[in-house]
Amino acid sequence: MHTDTLTPIRSAGLLVTTWCPARCRHCYVCAGPERSAWMTVDEARGHLAALARLGAAAEGIHLTGGEPFGDGDRLLAIVASAREAGLDGVGFVETCGHWATSDALVRDRLEALRDAGMRQISISTDPYHQEFVPPDRVRRLYDVAREVLGPRGVRARRWTWLKDPRDVAAMPEADRERLFADFLQRYLERIVGRAAAELASLLPRHPIDDLPDDGCHDALLGCGHVHVLPGGWVYPGTCAGLVLGRADGEGGGTPLDAVLAAWRPPDAPHVARLAEGGPKALLAHAEARGFAPDPEGYAGKCHLCWSVRRFLLQAGAGAPDLGPPEMYQP
Secondary structure (H helix, E strand, C coil): CCCCCCCCCCEEEEECECECCCCCCCCCCCCECCCCCECCHHHHHHHHHHHHHCCCCHHHEEEECCCHHHHHHHHHHHHHHHHHCCCCCEEEEEECCCCCCCHHHHHHHHHHHHHHCEEEEEECCCCCHHHCCCHHHHHHHHHHHHHHHCHHHEEECCHHHHHCCCCHHHCCHHHHHHHHHHHHHHCCCCCCCHHHHHCHHHCCCECHHHCCCCCCHHHHCCCCEEEECCCCEEEECCCCCECCEECCCCCCCCCHHHHHHHCCHHHCHHHHHHHHHHHHHHHHHHHCCCCCCCCCCECCHHHHHHHHHHHHHHCCCCCCCECCHHHHCC
């Protein structure tokens, strides 16, 4: 196992925005209506060009958020920029479907995105999203998307839920929590970000000694996938809040491919420590700075990891590879 280099990156997600009309309890990037960061079209084009130089294919690129359909014109321009950057479009765009208020609107937007190079639409549907997004909009988006993009052009995050989505917003809070707890038993979520603050209490807790001792090399350095946030923050795989570096997509600084090629453990000491020894290695580092573990235990090693990282960032010990700060403000 090598912790001094990254596996070559062949796929990536561009987090177009941190804004979202929903404030889902499971959101690991802590998106919501109070967030306001957006990736510019030029920034996205630069990152896409870097991914093309790295050998990524369109199928390996997706656009996500937050909610990228919050600015439809920007989204369309970013999808179109993939071809300008040397890629044959993008693999898929993720959405919660809040904007799907009419068949005509859905059809017009999807046809434009398809023609610009989007291959699939990925619909986020589950009880956490339906606390904010009416289920009829999700069904409309799914049905019209199948007409426009074909059956293979549509994916749904939780297909079984999509078959019979419920209006979670109309439920009493106690019923919502029972629904979330049941759903967590069937579909494990990453208990980081907002999930750590709002869902961990619905799961069994485990003493730290009972949590795995293994490192996180494969998830952090060996997965061949990164996400890029507005402002060029690059995080590994799906581990939001860990920073491999800052990439400039507009031409004035270091592009994404150069950031990744030059990465070494001193650039991201917390990442390197996690890759080698997992959250328990980071725990020892934090305890030396005053971190007190929760006596109730943790819902898993990712929950422990996020709690330790949040402490370190708030203690002023997060530089240079814990951030951006809003990722730790659920």
